[in-house]
Amino acid sequence: MAKIVSHLDVTQIFCDVDDFCQQFERHCQQYPQLPSILREKRSRSRMSLSEVMTIVIAFHGSGFRTFKDFYTLCVVPHWHKAFPNLVSYNRFVELMPWTLMLLCCFLHTRQGEITGISFIDSTPIEVCHPCRSKSHRVFEGLVGWGKNSMSWHYGFKLHLIINERGELLAFKLTAGNVDDRKPVPDLAKDLIGKLFGDRGYISQPLFEKLFEQGLQLITRYKKNMKQKLVKLIDKILLRKRSLIETVNDQLKNISQIEHSRHRSVWNFLVNLFAGLTAYTYLPKKPSIDLQHKGLPALPPAMF
Structure with missing residues (x-):
């Protein structure tokens, strides 16, 4: 698989997403009353939802300004070995809304640590x-x-x-x-x-x-x-x-x-969740040095 797109490790993203999708599918099988989105989707498209999710997330760290340019100029010509079952751009856009629930659930697994x-x-x-x-x-x-x-x-x-x-x-x-x-x-x-x-x-x-x-x-x-x-x-x-x-x-x-290019509510939400997920994979995030946070003994100060 192509290792890096800009500052994101796409291989790591795919492994995490695919593991999550497999766990989600096993969970759905334990509760038959829940629809198995993954199984239904595989019967309609040769691309798996984990592949679709990976490409959507990777776009938000690629540096391309539009998803169409990213898919047609980067994914299609250069990622065939990583994604042998690629579909056309129009078909891929049709698949994106199917990843909405999985993206939302996966994003919640990417939340940071509560430090106080x-x-x-x-x-x-x-x-x-x-x-x-x-x-x-x-x-x-x-x-x-x-x-x-x-x-x-x-x-x-x-x-x-x-x-x-x-x-x-x-x-x-x-x-x-x-x-x-x-x-x-x-x-x-x-x-x-x-x-x-x-x-x-x-x-x-x-x-x-x-x-x-x-x-x-x-x-x-x-x-x-x-x-x-x-x-x-x-x-x-x-x-x-x-x-x-x-x-x-x-x-x-x-x-x-x-x-301002959204043409449906579902793809807007997919874009939002994928962008937030891509941010969680940034190797260096904005942070502050709190090595002196243990200063409660100092006298209070006025604003």
């Missing part, structure tokens, strides 16, 4: 230029208008939680007009320790709800709010919150989870 230090943020996923929002039909009824510090956007909003190593801990996709604080309880239900966010997550009820489960929400204060003393280590980590913004930037500009 987490960062949360959201980023807009535009589905079209704002001036074309009235004529947009593909995601009609699923998207909404949202506004961040930069401008208005029309589409979805991706909510992420990462640890200090840049590993994904949780994610959720909502419409663009959903408040950042609304999906936090579901996202952080398995987390402990400290969760750092921007001022958009300020909420006393949310703080109390997370605190009950052993998670402390830490944000900066607004200018019109009463300032409080905080530990120095917490103040330092708040300044490192830009780590998750760097992750969002890589997801959009390297993994290409955002573009």
Whole structure:
């Protein structure tokens, strides 16, 4: 198999994906009432779903700007030995939606380690230029208008939680007009320790709800709010919150989870899950050095 596409180890991806698909198939056989997607798909196409998933994930680390160029200029002419049962580009696009459930399940197996230090943020996923929002039909009824510090956007909003190593801990996709604080309880239900966010997550009820489960929400204060003393280590980590913004930037500009060429909801979700999965395979992720994180004995500092 072709060993490297850009910075991703495609051989490792295929081995992990194929092992997961086999385990998933065995699990389906234990519960006959569940449909066996893998078996059904093999009867319709000569390509296995693990092969389709591998190629889709590999695209997000290839450097190609469109999947069509990647498939026709890289996969078809150069990957025949690795994938002897390749199909045409149009047929491959038809196969992609069948991988959606498996991609989602596989992505959850790629989540990082809960270390007690987490960062949360959201980023807009535009589905079209704002001036074309009235004529947009593909995601009609699923998207909404949202506004961040930069401008208005029309589409979805991706909510992420990462640890200090840049590993994904949780994610959720909502419409663009959903408040950042609304999906936090579901996202952080398995987390402990400290969760750092921007001022958009300020909420006393949310703080109390997370605190009950052993998670402390830490944000900066607004200018019109009463300032409080905080530990120095917490103040330092708040300044490192830009780590998750760097992750969002890589997801959009390297993994290409955002573009306006989608023609179906299913392929949009496949593109999103594959992009997030490709990010988990990056050999070097954005991270911060916490060798001095054991500083709780230092005096607290004011914002």
